[in-house]
Amino acid sequence: MDQKTADVSFDSLLRIFTVPEGPDSTLTQIEAKLSQNLNHFLREHIVAEEKPLRDIEKDFSDPAIPEQPQFVSDHTQHLLDTLVSHSVHTSSPSFIGHMTSALPYFLMPLSKIMIALNQNLVKIETSKAFTPLERQVLGMLHRLIYSEKESFYSQWMHSANHSLGAFCSGGTIANITALWVARNNALKAEGDFSGVEKEGLFAAMMHHGYKGLAILVSERGHYSLKKAADVLGIGQKGLVAVKTDSNNRIVPEALKEKIVELKQQGIKPFAVVGVAGTTETGNIDPLRAIAEICAQEECHFHVDAAWGGATLMSNNHRHLLDGIELADSVTIDAHKQLYIPMGAGMVLFRSPEAMKSIEHHAQYILRKGSKDLGSHTLEGSRSGMAMLVYAAMHIISRPGYEMLIDQGIEKADYFANLIQQQADFELISQPELCLLTYRYVPKNVREALKLASPEQQDKIHQLLNELTKFIQKRQRETGRSFVSRTQLNPIQWALRDTIVFRVVLANPLTSKDVLTKVLEEQRQIATKVPSLINKLNEQCLAIQSAPQTTTSN
């Protein structure tokens, strides 16, 4: 049972700390239903048709903290009606638009245990065994990437004054941490200069005589790197975009030229970021080639493998990330392809000495020589999320993860083929991992395009962009399935700004049938915008009735 009365007395207050919800309470019932069959529970409770955001906002518009306590049961019902019912069914097999997918069941009760223990990983005194556990998890990921010998890990994994990496709330903090370390190592103490961490960036630049700093990354780098460049005082202009090839991979020659160019301008390129699984197309940069350039040019080589890093679990596909073992640091998000709940980012450093440049101590906490994790993290107080990664590694195991990775890649291949077999869909980017992009192009339009002039192509292209946007939005609102959309500049569209559907196929419950239905639904929705279809038809007619001249494409 919930609290008997919702009055405010110290006794009733103590009850919420001492008396658990009874077996018949609304909260217990809901927890049980959700634990028994999450997808069924969510299908029942999440409303199908999307409610407009401004209507949802009405339920969340009171800035006053309530003066009256609510019964737990009443509030739970309120959460069901206003929040759960209008949340996103991220674990649905037909939610294939983002990197969040289904979770293994065992992680839900384990999460509850983790939260009930309420450890604080900043310090041994508030986390005890969780500290060596987290260090082991970092060791496991480090070994997955760098495959160092056993002696390496027995020497460094639990060393008080070293760190193989940091557990973070997510990939953004992981990337910032990597670039923070790189910046501080590039501008460390020498002579009478006591290092950028103490004297700041201005003094560091004066000392070295640099006119600026630069981080280089492909045009397809994640937006978090822009944030990193801003936070770290380098400035977004210091994040230099390097040309990519037709497969969205950085062009090593272009990288080299850019570095030379920057140096000539007196700008220090202190880090290069290779992307292992771009967010928009899932492609992997040529990591080995970048590593060689970084070694020659004395740049820190960071790999943003937030999404794609889990591919290392598959012996069948880890070759795609060849060269990652040469990186100075690597970001991996366990809440993406390691199927852990939100909030499990990690950054790993090849050298156990790398993080010394950001080490910090404090008297009442993080004493020197202690093994407190907090002395090597950007964050302070942190939860015991590492426990979930640890458990999943043991229960799923490496071969289990291999299967999960492989099924995603195979499914993406299947879907790519399926799209290519359709007369009215066009594959935009081939999947390298389990991510691909495509769009809907009515059959007559595809025919007409073959004869169109560049100007005519432009017009059609604009209309197709609008159509793609419309279909994606409507499909999301209808609530049966969800694909995301982004904008690319594909070769086949002469680098025009092209709006595409984006699909990520990590959920092992996504069947081939689901994929067929997604295409059918998109085709159906297209028929519901006669205005756009009519305009496209008009264009087609104009092309086909025009005298045949030379056309491009």
Add this chain to the structure above:
Amino acid sequence: MDQKTADVSFDSLLRIFTVPEGPDSTLTQIEAKLSQNLNHFLREHIVAEEKPLRDIEKDFSDPAIPEQPQFVSDHTQHLLDTLVSHSVHTSSPSFIGHMTSALPYFLMPLSKIMIALNQNLVKIETSKAFTPLERQVLGMLHRLIYSEKESFYSQWMHSANHSLGAFCSGGTIANITALWVARNNALKAEGDFSGVEKEGLFAAMMHHGYKGLAILVSERGHYSLKKAADVLGIGQKGLVAVKTDSNNRIVPEALKEKIVELKQQGIKPFAVVGVAGTTETGNIDPLRAIAEICAQEECHFHVDAAWGGATLMSNNHRHLLDGIELADSVTIDAHKQLYIPMGAGMVLFRSPEAMKSIEHHAQYILRKGSKDLGSHTLEGSRSGMAMLVYAAMHIISRPGYEMLIDQGIEKADYFANLIQQQADFELISQPELCLLTYRYVPKNVREALKLASPEQQDKIHQLLNELTKFIQKRQRETGRSFVSRTQLNPIQWALRDTIVFRVVLANPLTSKDVLTKVLEEQRQIATKVPSLINKLNEQCLAIQSAPQTTTSN
């Protein structure tokens, strides 16, 4: 039941995504026991005597990701034996050493629901109703601090291009976010300079002709500010410590002088941090006086109320934070005195325009004009933690929180009196909120000190420091209770480095009896270090047998 076999087949893999743990499984049983009586469960499972860290590490020493899957039940038992048994009982009524305390029961099932929903708050598409909910929570905290009118919140709370603050993984990220905003606003675009966010710190300094930047804070500021100064490129030397009075509060006159001094050196003091609840002594800076100086000197005024901010919930004590409503930004951690699980930091900004200086967008995510929360946060992907704050606000309500805050403050007063009544304990810092420090000083030593010369005091003082350290460590290892320790420089010890016990009394289950027993245990432990006690006795004898001369103190 758990998985039948722990072989690796795709079918067995699918099972972990589709078949929940059965009612008789180890994991379900443990979850049930812990849900029925957390403290009982932890008392039973956490071993009393502390195991040395290096022994615990042996259980967490394998860097190889397992090649064989484990049964869920087997692994759960393994976690119980190696991890849970050697974790810290942070919710124990006698764990009074840190800011982590008991959690209300209803938050555990709610946490499970939150994790099962696995929303990603970076973007509406992956969080829907969670986005307006988080905006409301930020609005509630904003109103708690700034008490703006209803029209203010209806205008700004859900405005796409504005933000009242950011939900963060913790206070450190919140503080960094505040100072990032402050830095960027101090160095914003003007003329042909396009702002520090674009051009970086070096160009910004050249443009303004500054020789350095400074953040001012009292000597008692949190170590996270040093990290912030490092990350943001200001340098730790740019974090300028200002003198405190005998109550650990910043001296406004000294602050003013420091600002003038810095300006004369060509250094721009762009932010002042007031502390509302110092980590070591729980004192609150004179916020109103700081606000006035900041207004005169055109500095951003940030208040680090990570711990003490929840005091605003109490109408009886919120006057202690008088002036906080003048701050440009405020950090509050809900996982401290708002009794939320680890991972719920927040930063609030008085002006809805403040965060514009760190706004960022990306094509596939965070489109301009959308209400995606990710365009105003340092972090990217984030979980739906705000739901727990929202639920607690409704179920506990403001008057409930008031009681929780008040009981902590009253208990600290009670404990301070209790300590002062003992002949062999010395109160070092009076509690202003629910935090105090003290140490054990044997009765004969206290007597002798009255007659001691400064040199003799020094010697005794050193021995007392060692004794305090010993007692704190031993008490922790014995496992019945836990107080923390820190080092202060109290007036009554002529600013000598003084090691003290530190106690935080937030847990409503901590009884007066527990407090009495903590002192008794400390007294008992002291008798177990005859070497130190003997040395102290020798010093006492030497003092008492010496001819009486003038003594200080």
